[in-house]
Amino acid sequence: MKYRYRLNIIIVTTIIVVAIDQATKYWAWLTLRGTQPQSYFDGILRLSFHENPGAFLSLGAEWPQPVRTAVFIGLTSLFLIYLLYYLLTDDLLSRMSVLFGSMMFAGGIGNLIDRIFFENGVIDFLYIGYGWLRTGIFNVADMGVMIGVFGIFIFGLPSAENHPDYSDAESEDIETVPEELIEAERQPNDTSRTIEPEN
Numbered sequence: 001m002k003y004r005y006r007l008n009i010i011i012v013t014t015i016i017v018v019a020i021d022q023a024t025k026y027w028a029w030l031t032l033r034g035t036q037p038q039s040y041f042d043g044i045l046r047l048s049f050h051e052n053p054g055a056f057l058s059l060g061a062e063w064p065q066p067v068r069t070a071v072f073i074g075l076t077s078l079f080l081i082y083l084l085y086y087l088l089t090d091d092l093l094s095r096m097s098v099l100f101g102s103m104m105f106a107g108g109i110g111n112l113i114d115r116i117f118f119e120n121g122v123i124d125f126l127y128i129g130y131g132w133l134r135t136g137i138f139n140v141a142d143m144g145v146m147i148g149v150f151g152i153f154i155f156g157l158p159s160a161e162n163h164p165d166y167s168d169a170e171s172e173d174i175e176t177v178p179e180e181l182i183e184a185e186r187q188p189n190d191t192s193r194t195i196e197p198e199n
Helices: 002-031 063-090 095-117 140-154 164-173 179-188
Strands: 039-040 045-052 122-130
Touching: 002 045, 002 063, 002 095, 002 122, 045 095, 063 095, 063 164, 095 122, 095 140
Parallel strands: none
Antiparallel strands: 039 045, 045 122
16 A cells, blocks of 8 residues: 555544544533533433543553653653554555554544643543443543454454565565476487397
8 A cells, every 4th residue: 555545544534533532522521520420322321521640441540640641641652653653654554454553543642632731631421331231431532542453453464475465576586497498308318328128
């Protein structure tokens, strides 16, 4: 896949996911902050405002502030830079792999924005589930990351052996034998003597 095509997928996906993520977080901050949790569709969907200083499911929320900054901003930024580089430079990636990788990248950017600009961390406001089976609280950026992870898990990352150009490139490396040599091998050897049986 061409570099420009991959770049367009990443840019468009990131703009859409980050825009929806930040818009819904702002809506949650205006509408849900300081209110009781709201339930819809017989409790399947619940909305409740939370500020999460940790990661998904509040992992690391109790860590000291310098540690949280180093992990959730520093390491996350390094991972996103590497992911972007990988998506842009690996020619073996399919369109679906680039799309789902872009979802992961966009979700990471959405939550990274919160961690950089909001003192209390990431805004979460969504619960889904039924009965005892429920998710933790999350946001649209988390959805982007999870969709990307599951998409790559289902479709997989292509290996070189499955790439359509791999077999062609491999065959070009095999030294071909000239037709003259093949024909010469098929001809009888003129220097050989035929031993006639004795009378």
